[in-house]
Amino acid sequence: MPALPNSGRKPIPVDVIVARGQTHLTKAEIEKRRAAEVHPKNVKIDPPDYMVDRELRKRFRRIARELAAIGVWAAIDADELARFVDAQWAYEQFTTRMKDALECGDVGKAMELQRAQDRAFKQAHAIATAFGMNCTARCKIVVPKPPEAKPKAVL
Template structure:
């Protein structure tokens, strides 16, 4: 059935549009996806040590995603974030190699590899909410006091 995605109860309340009964609010809060506390601590996979700045990039993005989606980002997302870091690193590597290459055959091969790495990075980033269009789809409740603290 086509229709709008339901917004989280917190978002509805913050907007001042609380047309829901208390029972309906409780029922909808129970249905909302939330990562259990024991899975909120995110650890970078070991294979990121093989990439320069892989662990630092992972931790930086994990911190940002935890701020934006505190109840929805956690350990189950660590693998996808790591895949994004790897694909982004490969894209940057192929781009540098393309700039240095003079051979037409090598350029063609590198362009194909660069394109694949870009598509992988873009797919991962969209799934994580790292692109502009995917962030527009996110609904994040913001307290008045959090606006100043959310400045990166």
């Protein structure tokens, strides 16, 4: 969706604006904004060829299915998701090795691994935010569903 003129904020999907009840837009303006929004097609996307590890490819497919379910998945995102899976895997590996170094009493090695762990975390977190894989980012992408009204009992 194109940014609003003279607006420093990122555009919010019109369905989110309507669901929040904060709209002053006419029905015609709402439809015009909906038409301007990008809606990716849900297609099956295989991991990139350079991702050879079977476990990482399995993770890639699982996360891709979850992203497709919330409607933020497109073929162009395959490399970005592969980078996320790699960064997340690296974070897990550095965390395990850092704990082992601490158990052995090697504080210097643990500090070195902690710096590497922090870099991997920041990479994974940045990509996760772009995909809407944390609560704050997801609320900007996915329309919150209003709670269903329960029928009142008639006495």
